[in-house]
Amino acid sequence: MATNEKIHIKTTINGNPEEFLADPHVSLLDALREIVGLTGSKEGCLDGNCGACTVSVNGRIVDSCLVLAAEVDGQNVDTVEGMASADGLHPLQQAFLEEAALQCGICTPGFLVSAKGLLDNEPDPSEERIRHWLAGNLCRCTGYNNIIKAVQKAAKNL
Amino acid sequence: MVNVSDSKSYKVVGTDPIRHDGYDKVTGRAIYGADVKLPGLIWGSVLRSPHAHAVIKSIDTSSAEKMDGVFAVMTAKDFPSKDNKFGDIGEGTENLKWAQDNILASDKIQYKGQAVAAVAARDRNTADEAASKIKVVYEVLESVTNVEDATKKDAPILFKDLNGNHLGKKVKNTNVAEITRNGIGDPDKAFKEAENIVERTFTLQMVHQGYIEPHNATAHWDEEGRIRIWTSTQGAFDVRGAVTEILEMDVSRVKVTPLEIGGGFGGKIPIYLEPIASILSKKSGFRPVKLVMERTNIFQASGPAPGGTISVKMGTDKNGKIIAGESVIKLEAGGYPGAAIGAAVQCVFAPYDIPNARIDGYDVVVNKPRSFAYRAPGSPQAAFAAETVADELAKIHGMDPIEFRLLNAAKEGTRRADGVIFPKVGNIEVLEAAKASDHWKAPLGTPPKGRVRGRGLASGYWFNIGMKSTVNLQVNSDGTVALIEGSTDIGGTRTSISMQAAEILGIGVENFRPVVGDTETAGYADVTGGSRTTYATGYAAVKAAENLITVLKDRCAILWSIDEKDVDFNDGTFFATKDPELKISFKELAKKIEDTGGPAASSGSVDLESGGGAFGTHIVDVDVDLETGKTDVARYTAIQDAGTAIYPAYVKGQIAGGAVQGIGWALNEEYYMSDDGSMANTSYLDYRIPTSLDLPTIETIIVEVPNPGHPFGVRGVGEVPICPPIAAIGNALHDAVGKRFYDAPMKPGRILNVLGKIEK
Numbered sequence: 001m002a003t004n005e006k007i008h009i010k011t012t013i014n015g016n017p018e019e020f021l022a023d024p025h026v027s028l029l030d031a032l033r034e035i036v037g038l039t040g041s042k043e044g045c046l047d048g049n050c051g052a053c054t055v056s057v058n059g060r061i062v063d064s065c066l067v068l069a070a071e072v073d074g075q076n077v078d079t080v081e082g083m084a085s086a087d088g089l090h091p092l093q094q095a096f097l098e099e100a101a102l103q104c105g106i107c108t109p110g111f112l113v114s115a116k117g118l119l120d121n122e123p124d125p126s127e128e129r130i131r132h133w134l135a136g137n138l139c140r141c142t143g144y145n146n147i148i149k150a151v152q153k154a155a156k157n158l
Numbered sequence: 159m160v161n162v163s164d165s166k167s168y169k170v171v172g173t174d175p176i177r178h179d180g181y182d183k184v185t186g187r188a189i190y191g192a193d194v195k196l197p198g199l200i201w202g203s204v205l206r207s208p209h210a211h212a213v214i215k216s217i218d219t220s221s222a223e224k225m226d227g228v229f230a231v232m233t234a235k236d237f238p239s240k241d242n243k244f245g246d247i248g249e250g251t252e253n254l255k256w257a258q259d260n261i262l263a264s265d266k267i268q269y270k271g272q273a274v275a276a277v278a279a280r281d282r283n284t285a286d287e288a289a290s291k292i293k294v295v296y297e298v299l300e301s302v303t304n305v306e307d308a309t310k311k312d313a314p315i316l317f318k319d320l321n322g323n324h325l326g327k328k329v330k331n332t333n334v335a336e337i338t339r340n341g342i343g344d345p346d347k348a349f350k351e352a353e354n355i356v357e358r359t360f361t362l363q364m365v366h367q368g369y370i371e372p373h374n375a376t377a378h379w380d381e382e383g384r385i386r387i388w389t390s391t392q393g394a395f396d397v398r399g400a401v402t403e404i405l406e407m408d409v410s411r412v413k414v415t416p417l418e419i420g421g422g423f424g425g426k427i428p429i430y431l432e433p434i435a436s437i438l439s440k441k442s443g444f445r446p447v448k449l450v451m452e453r454t455n456i457f458q459a460s461g462p463a464p465g466g467t468i469s470v471k472m473g474t475d476k477n478g479k480i481i482a483g484e485s486v487i488k489l490e491a492g493g494y495p496g497a498a499i500g501a502a503v504q505c506v507f508a509p510y511d512i513p514n515a516r517i518d519g520y521d522v523v524v525n526k527p528r529s530f531a532y533r534a535p536g537s538p539q540a541a542f543a544a545e546t547v548a549d550e551l552a553k554i555h556g557m558d559p560i561e562f563r564l565l566n567a568a569k570e571g572t573r574r575a576d577g578v579i580f581p582k583v584g585n586i587e588v589l590e591a592a593k594a595s596d597h598w599k600a601p602l603g604t605p606p607k608g609r610v611r612g613r614g615l616a617s618g619y620w621f622n623i624g625m626k627s628t629v630n631l632q633v634n635s636d637g638t639v640a641l642i643e644g645s646t647d648i649g650g651t652r653t654s655i656s657m658q659a660a661e662i663l664g665i666g667v668e669n670f671r672p673v674v675g676d677t678e679t680a681g682y683a684d685v686t687g688g689s690r691t692t693y694a695t696g697y698a699a700v701k702a703a704e705n706l707i708t709v710l711k712d713r714c715a716i717l718w719s720i721d722e723k724d725v726d727f728n729d730g731t732f733f734a735t736k737d738p739e740l741k742i743s744f745k746e747l748a749k750k751i752e753d754t755g756g757p758a759a760s761s762g763s764v765d766l767e768s769g770g771g772a773f774g775t776h777i778v779d780v781d782v783d784l785e786t787g788k789t790d791v792a793r794y795t796a797i798q799d800a801g802t803a804i805y806p807a808y809v810k811g812q813i814a815g816g817a818v819q820g821i822g823w824a825l826n827e828e829y830y831m832s833d834d835g836s837m838a839n840t841s842y843l844d845y846r847i848p849t850s851l852d853l854p855t856i857e858t859i860i861v862e863v864p865n866p867g868h869p870f871g872v873r874g875v876g877e878v879p880i881c882p883p884i885a886a887i888g889n890a891l892h893d894a895v896g897k898r899f900y901d902a903p904m905k906p907g908r909i910l911n912v913l914g915k916i917e918k
Contacts, residue, residue: 025283039193040186042420044370045453049842052370080186093184097176100807103649103815105183106190106371106420135851138842140368140421141649142811143818144850 009073013038014082022069028062029053031069032079040080040109044138051137054110055079061117063136080109083116092116092154101150103141111137115151124155170661171870174807177653178672179418191374191390191417192450199376200229202438202449203285204431205275205292206459210525210835211301211314212267214294217275221291227280228288230441234264237433238406245403256494258404260528261433267296268316268493269527270836271458273430278438278447301525301835305466305488308333308524316493316523335495336521340503340576343514348482352473355482356550360543361901362884363465363828364490366457367532368819368847371420373460377435378446385412385436390419392426392646393685398677404433415676416646423819424531427685428461454840461530462829464489464497466522468543470506478555480548480566483512483575487540488520492528497521501621502536504576505881506544508619509585509773510566515575525835531687534620534877538820538884542902545616545885550898559615559889560593563775584799584863584873585773589617591861592775597795602779609781611792612894617775618881622874623688624766627695628681629702631659633710633758634671637745639663641672641702644683645695650808654692655699657804658870662703664730665744681761689874692804693865694766700869701762710747713754717742770865770873774798776817776882780890784913787906789825789891795857796882801865801873813879814856820883822848826903 006021013036020035029046032038032055041064044052048063055064056078057071083090092115095101102108111134118125118133125133130151131144139147182188219231240255258264262273275292279285300314307313315331322329324337349355376388385405391397394416402409419426431449438447451460466489473482485506489497499519507515552562567589572580592598592615605611632640641656656670674680683695707727714732715722718740726735732747734740742750751758779793796817803809826846830838839845864871888899897912910916 023283030282033193037195038186039189039195042190042370043192043372043450044420045842047453047841047843050370050453080184084185089181089184096184097180100174100177100650100811102180102183103808103811104369104371104419104421105179105188106369106418108183109186112184131850131853135849138370138847138849140370140423140819140847141815143814143816143848143856144853145814145855146807146811148850148855 007070009069011072011074012076014078024070026069027065028055028067028069028072029064032064038079038081042106042109051110051114052107054113054137056113056117059120061114080112083112090116091157092119092151095150095154095157099146099150099153101142101146107137107139111139111147119155119158123158127152168661170657170667171802171804172806174805175653175667177650178656178670179647179652188418190371190420191388192372194376194388194417194448196376196378196446199446199448200278200280200442201282201285202276202278202435202447203282203289204273204434204449205289206455207263207267207270207272207274209267209296209298210270211299212296213299214263214265214267214274215297216295218293219275221293222277222288225288225291227284228277229443229445230278230438231275232434232437232441233275234258234262236437237262237404252496254403260494261404261430269525271455271527272493273459276434276438278442303524303526303831303835305490305522305524308522316525333523334520335491335523338499338503338519339516341516342573342575345482345484345514345516348514349473352482353476354551354554355471355473356547357469357471358547358900359467359469361467362539362542363902364462364526365823365827365829366462366845367423367425369421369423369425372453372456373430373451374449375431375435376446376448377432377439379436379440380444383411387412387414387432387436388417389414389432390426391416392419392422392648392687394646394677395644395682396427396685397429397432400429401432401436405436413676413678416674419646419648422648423533424535424687425461427687428530430460453842457840457845458837459527461528463532463535464491464529466490466539468539470543470547472547472551474551474555478557478562478565480510480512481514483507483515485543486518488522489536489539490524490526490529491521492524492526494528495521495523497529498531498535502540504574504621505537505619506540507575509563509568509617511568511572512575517575526829533816533819533880537618537620537881538823541616541618541881542884542888545882546888546898549889560589563617564589582863582866583771583773584861587863588773588775588797588799588861591859592777592797595777595795595797595859597777597793597857605781605792608785609783610894611779611781612890612892613777613779614886614888614890614893615775615777616882616885616889617773618878619771619773620689620877620881621771622693622769623690624694624769625684625690626765627683627698628761628763629655629695629698630681631702631706631760633748633751635748635751637748638669638671641670641699642675642680643672643695644675644680645691646686647674648686649811650805651686651691651695654805654808655696658696659699659703662700663706663744681763688769689876690769693769693868693872693874694764696804696872697766697868698762698764701764702760705760705762706758709758709760713747713751713758714742716754717750770801770867772799772801772873772878774878774882776886778886778890780887780894782891782894782909787909789904789909791821791854793854795859796879797859797861798878799861799863799873800875801868802862802871803860804870804872806860809860809875810858812876813858816876816879817856817883818848818853820880821887824884824887824902824904826905828903
């Protein structure tokens with residue numbers, strides 16, 4: 001059937017050009033994890049409610065389980081794997097380590113990508129603004145205390 | 159930090175280093191269960207029952223088998239028959255047929271979502287599609303989903319062949335698998351003498367651990383008949399044990415590699431997918447098969463915490479001293495027996511010295527998923543009941559709730575109704591710390607417009623467990639130490655275990671390279687559960703470090719050509735007792751290891767009968783919107799005895815995280831059941847766990863009353879903090895609105911109902 005033919009997708013992931021073939025129904029999350037091989041973005045719920053799969057598409061935060069891989073053809077995708085650079089960790093990553101902002105760590109990539117999306121546009125958010133922005137990312141371990149502290153610390157250090 | 163007893167001045171213990179697995183976890187490099195990649199990997203999918211209670215009449219897998227891209231289809235017939243077989247699959251001896259039917263049902267469905275058949279195919283989508291083509295004919299039965307209905311005379315019976323054990327009497331045709339009784343003194347007489355008696359009955363609903371990472375398993379059955387399993391689990395050795403019990407093979411044929419685990423809270427002790435992935439792998443011609451459970455099925459078909467009904471009656475004398483207690487705890491086990499009644503019984507009156515008490519426990523089967531451990535299983539439910547009644551009694555006596563608890567506090571030597579006599583515990587110290595806290599002394603303040611504010615307090619207890627652990631150490635020539643252990647690290651225990659060995663060896667913890675090994679490289683370790691890992695595996699690390707010092711003393715003797723009896727060690731330095739010139743640091747000695755006998759390694763093992771029980775007291779201010787019934791947490795402080803806090807940042811993290819799970823349980827989390835026995839809220843949208851926006855900063859106060867049963871005084875931390883919140887919030891709501899709450903969750907509709915603003 002024609003609908004089962006794979007789609008050719010040409011995109012930029014973490015600044016690098018990527019080309020791959022994917023079935024039309026494949027989500028961006030599955031394409032990243034199973035085709036491109038970037039498993040930093042996590043599956044938590046597959047219905048857009050936990051935020052563990054959060055990535056950035058053209059600077060906008062999305063749940064990659066709700067985006068089709070075909071939709072990112074020609075777009076820029078940024079994932080947790082692209083946050084650190086040759087200079088070392090991103091200040092958010094460093095702050096998460098220093099503030100003990102992770103316990104099991106499964107939600108951490110999503111929180112980092114979400115928080116970066118906030119700080120990229122708002123360098124000095126209030127605690128309430130941070131709590132509101134991150135409400136789409138669920139963490140079941142920490143109670144959020146240290147995640148909020150880490151984002152505040154990174155905002156100061158950026 | 160409150161230092162109750164003299165603690166030595168430690169150099170590593172009590173500090174907050176960067177955790178060893180931190181870099182991998184903030185960069186996305188850490189490999190969790192679902193991230194495993196193997197050559198030739200195919201995917202599995204599980205078909206599940208749409209009915210809550212049914213008999214399986216027939217299963218036709220032919221359409222699925224014929225589908226393009228399908229490699230194997232399986233049903234429970236592919237497992238060895240389990241009729242009348244018993245075995246130990248990690249949580250004690252149990253009926254293996256029930257254990258296996260909970261993985262893949264053979265003849266009967268006990269809850270909606272129960273697995274019935276499975277498929278392996280070239281990719282996940284093909285597997286899902288093939289599974290949906292399997293035709294199952296069911297005879298649907300009437301279902302029963304709560305304790306009250308399940309114990310009625312004409313209730314649908316879940317097990318025709320169940321022998322209920324009711325206080326030693328064998329009973330047939332019942333949903334009550336067991337009734338237990340524990341007691342002390344003469345409660346009937348004491349209640350007659352009591353000045354004041356409060357008796358209440360509470361209800362709670364089933365709740366889920368809500369770990370963000372789904373259950374997953376990848377298995378490869380090879381041509382030699384060996385099985386390799388990669389999974390997210392709280393105990394690799396327990397997975398090995400359970401898989402070999404189900405598949406009836408020797409433990410040496412199964413190797414389990416625990417990957418990073420995305421939360422467990424008790425829910426990743428039982429197995430669901432591993433035996434299925436194993437059989438599918440074999441039937442697919444030895445291809446590795448991966449399974450990941452969808453969120454809907456995690457809610458419907460993994461092991462949540464039981465709801466139920468709990469009655470508590472307490473009587474006081476004229477001075478407010480509790481002289482009598484009685485409790486009947488009925489918890490829903492789910493589809494197979496085994497609710498956490500034993501633990502609930504141990505915990506319900508634990509904070510109090512009650513000379514006369516009787517506690518009955520009921521293990522009731524209902525058509526809901528089989529309940530398993532969730533953080534201090536049974537204790538939060540029990541604490542909701544007992545701590546609400548205690549609050550009412552304090553009010554009757556006109557006493558401050560902390561003074562009331564101090565007057566009645568269990569302490570060293572207090573005998574619990576289940577017979578245990580407390581060793582040194584920190585109940586009083588925690589209450590004193592609560593009394594001295596900034597929160598307790600602070601004025602209530604003014605709530606936002608349209609809301610009323612109240613403050614509440616409650617205590618909780620968890621006994622913590624010991625059990626078996628092993629730690630292996632190996633010295634590297636650059637002065638670092640490889641530490642290999644088998645305890646799954648759910649939140650920083652690689653570091654808290656290493657810190658204890660580092661303290662003994664007198665070196666910084668950054669010199670450690672801790673690894674959580676698989677079942678063939680690590681020494682045996684029981685599950686990461688019961689708050690035991692930093693306590694028991696840490697204890698094993700202390701022993702391994704002490705053994706390593708003995709090994710290294712021998713090396714110094716070789717190096718200095720003296721008798722090893724003349725070598726001693728202190729604070730990271732080895733020295734000759736008879737020659738002050740001869741001394742060498744750990745690091746320098748490591749460089750010379752190759753010339754003084756070669757590799758230096760050691761091992762330490764423990765098998766600890768019990769852990770160090772611990773108490774917590776929580777204070778909460780709530781703001782209630784009188785129009786909508788919505789409750790916000792305005793301020794929250796959790797005070798807890800950690801024994802000794804090895805890694806304080808993560809101790810505080812456990813306390814805050816546990817409190818927040820308790821807040822969710824108190825205010826809105828519940829399995830909302832439809833009349834047909836299905837859970838109506840099977841997504842995170844509808845089963846709403848607390849978000850960052852729902853909470854203030856959770857303040858934490860660590861109290862340290864060292865556990866005499868551990869070299870550094872560790873008690874175990876993770877479970878206590880989920881015990882007090884439900885009652886603390888209920889008590890705060892009473893303070894705010896003047897009404898008592900006996901049913902959880904205390905959701906907006908229920909609050910408006912109690913306030914008389916809406917009908918039920």
